[in-house]
Amino acid sequence: MSFLDITRGQSPLVLGLPHTGTELPDAIANSLNTTGRALADTDWHIERLYDGLCPDVTTIRTRIHRYVIDANRDPAGHSLYPGQNTTTLCPTTDFDGTPIYKSGQAPDAAEIERRRMAYHAPYHAALEAEMERIKGLHGFAILYDCHSIRSHIPFLFEGTLPAFNIGTNQGTTCAPALEAAVYDICTASDYATVLNGRFKGGYTTRHYGRPQKGWHALQMELAQSSYLTEDSPPWLYDTAKAGRLRAELSRIFDAIATVAQELPR
Incomplete structure (x- = not known):
C-alpha cells in the first residue's frame, strides 16, 4: 500500500508506528479548519527517535495522519476508555476538545466506513501478517x-504526564516477565514512569496482545517534553534530550531481547 512503510526484519520484535504520519488526502485537507490543519496531535519525530535502536527489527508505519483515521482506535468505534475524554475513530476534535473540521464538513458514517476500508483495515492487515510471519520464525x-x-492536555488528563507511560491493559497483553523488564528499566532511569496509568494500551495493544497465542504486545506512550525542545509548535527535535532518551530506549530493547530468550515457543 502506498501509504504504508514496511520494513521486514528477522528479530522477534515488531514496532508499530500508527501516528507519525502527516499526509492528508486533498479532499480531507480542504475540509479541515485551521486547527485541524495544524496537525497538533501528531506523534512528532517518533520514527526518528526509534530509528536504529533495535537491529533487524520489523516496522510498520502509516504516513496518513490520525485525523484521517486513527489506526489505534477500535474499528467498531467503541471507546477504549469509557467515561473519559478521548478522540474517536475519525476524530472531529483535537486533544484539547477543539473542533478540527469546518462547519458541516465532518465525516458522516459512510465516509468513516470508506476511510476504515481504505486506511485502517490495510494497516492492521499488514500488522497481522507481520506478527504471523515473526511468530513463524520464533514461535x-x-x-x-x-x-x-x-505532557499537558487538561482535556485528556490532569497534571503532567510522566515521560514513560507503559500500557499492557492491566498485564493482560504480554507475558509478565516482559512487562516487568520494561517497567524495571524505566523506573531505574531518571524519567518519571507509570504502568497502566492514563494510557493502558490502545486498540493495537489490546487486539494483538494474546500471550496464549504467542503474541505479546505493549504500548509505550512517551511525553514529548522528553525529546522535543518544547511540546508545542514548531515541534522541534532536541538532539541532546533525544540522545538521553534513546539510551534508555535501547536498554528497554536489550531487556526485551533477554526476556524473549525465555518465552515459550
Missing part, C-alpha cells in the same frame, strides 16, 4: 507500539 512475536503525546 512468538512481540509488538511494541510506539507513541508520544504532549
